[in-house]
Amino acid sequence: MGNSTLNVSSIEEGFVLDHIQAGKSMDIYKHLKLDKLDCCVAIIKNARSNKMGKKDIMKIECPIDVIDLDILGFIDHNITVNIIQQNKIVEKRELRLPKQIVNVIKCKNPRCITSIEQELDQIFVLTDPEKEEYRCKYCEQRYKKK
């Protein structure tokens, strides 16, 4: 293979998520619930990156108010979020750790009420922003990222 490049056309309105850790884009696809949206999504995996070696990029064409980006801060706050309107980058949004995340991760404590109570939301609360530490709202067990 030569130096071929993959072209994905620009979008009129939506998001370009850049500097995604290589291989994480499908997780983001799932967490942003893009499978439930009728919109155009381009996922570029293992793109070359001077900074990261390899990275993933996502382009999502949709109205900018239909996606809650807070969760990206939990997954990886190094992701660059470009907001596109009328084919132009109108904002580069900085990601913050969300104060609370709902139904994204599950409490692994077998003694937690979430393990038995029907239809109880899995809620994790940011307890230490410096350590990026989240704890289950109910049993307060710390969530360990892999």
Add this chain to the structure above:
Amino acid sequence: MRHLLNPLDLSVEEIDELLDLANDIEAYPDKYAHACAGKKLVTMFYEPSTRTRLSHEAAMLNLGGSVLGFSSAESSSAAKGESVADTIRTVSCYADIAAMRHPKEGAAMVACQHSRIPVINAGDGGHQHPTQTLTDLLTIRSEKKRLNNMTIGLCGDLKFGRTVHSLIHALVRYENIKFILISPEELRLPGYIRKDVLDKNNVPYEEVESLEEAIGKLDLLYMTRVQKERFFNEEDYVRMKDFYILDKSKMMLAKEDMLVLHPLPRVNEISVEIDDDPRAVYFKQAQYGVYVRMALILTLLDIKVS
């Protein structure tokens, strides 16, 4: 409407007020004998308990109220698969205040999210047991006349012992408190409590394995039982259960005014030979538990007695 899920739901000032009220109840019980007339307490106990359930019930009866409830999951609709949320919604129609014990951590929080009446967390698994902490604080303050300037020994199961965790959280808010953590290696205080509570609040502590070595330095010794139900493995439990036994010979090494507390029930960790020692206040502690729960019921129901 307020609930009590965690001892830290109450500020230091609110705890002071609650303990003052409990002391007033102790001194003038007749004044409070009808304060809750016409009110009902429901005790929802999904796992067995003697002291906690009966002390809540005694507290309400002493206030002139009445009680109803269940004392095991098998005798409630939980056996049919009913959720905590649905049970508390229903029970809210029958009573004015609820005390709930559940083996799962966070169960009381689920209850208070759906309840129309105040909920007292009477123990949620290994997580929180705030009325025990209030009992401990009332015992210490009543017997020592202070909650600051003390070296406190915590002995036994410091890993799974929720009473110990809650007590540490509550006591670090007072000045000049030092802890000596006495436990076998396997039952040490969890790292997150050492770091996030003790280190974060600059509270000095040392960890030792020998009770004899530590006892002479203590103003207060809080003994705990190694609880079988917290172990997944019977072998580990058997190895740990008699690690510490407080007896007359060890009490001879202690200060003359050192108090011995225990949340009870005790098994072997305190020999009955020291029950008559005036420093052993664990049965008084059970009595204080009733006064503090009376004060709590009045406070959560917002009933003022002049």
